[in-house]
Amino acid sequence: MAAALDPFLDQVTALLPALRAFGRSLCGDPARADDLVQDTVLKAWTNRQQFQSGSNLKAWLFTILRNCYYSELRHRKFEIEDPEGICAAQMSVAPEHDAKLHLRDLNRALQQLPNDQREALVLVCATGLSYEEAADVCQVAVGTIKSRIARARDRLVEILGDDATEAVAPRSMIESRPDIDSGSTRRRTIS
Amino acid sequence: MAPRCDSKLRFVIRARVPARVLSIGTDMSEKMQPDQAIPSGESAPDQVPEWLGNRLRRMFNDVMDEPVPDEFKALLRQLEDKERGS
Secondary structure (H helix, E strand, O other): OOOOOOHHHHHHHHHHHHHHHHHHHHHOOHHHHHHHHHHHHHHHHHOHHHOOEOEOHHHHHHHHHHHHHHHHHHHOHHHOOOHHHHHHHHOOOOOOOHHHHHHHHHHHHHHHOOHHHHHHHHHHHHOOOOHHHHHHHHOOOHHHHHHHHHHHHHHHHHHHHHHOOOOOOOHHHHHOOHHHHHHHHHHHHHO | OHHHHHHHHHHHHHHOOHHHHHHHHHHHHHHOOHHHHOOOOOOOOOOOOHHHHHHHHHHHHHHHHOOOOHHHHHHHHHHHHHHHHO
């Protein structure tokens, strides 16, 4: 079927699923992610001379997609504030499963992270890029990637924490923590 | 393995010291050579608790498993044709 595709395009084709997944975890919106992937493919094709064969095409394409994402963000600054809406639209498929619920929650939580933390976490922990590759894609030091992942993790654990094993999230436990909060308030009142 | 990890995390959250306790893992991994510690292609880090890593990968793989829309094949075909034509 895909008979005589150019070898470069052939490789790009093989990476389309990964690009779509990366795009979706960046922006949280399937349709927008696919637009990003299209832009990425076009840019990659136009600049294919710049790609050194033998180096990591996946990381190269991720870099392009990431650039597309950020340049698009700059053009639509006001639309990034609605993670709930975006995620609701995205996960409209059969949410009755615990697993699906978990993924929807994760998606929503991911969209609450700052961009730099989200991309670092996704690149290393979801796409399977190494720390070095992720650092290349984001054009920062490996240590920066690590600390961004650490911050992303802390935030996600905070958001999803008690929900990690259960389908129903006992949100009140995360938000109020009466034992600790009341204690510190009392102390402050006394002193 | 997984339950142990979860119960530890819960303790951490209730005790409200997530940053300090969890960063122990970070410090350790930072001392290791990342390229030795993490075989490329596998998902890394002990930096991230197992349940979270699994969930992130599942999220990613779910999309990976979706069939690629035809418009992409059409686009690639178009690029290929244009190249041949010129």
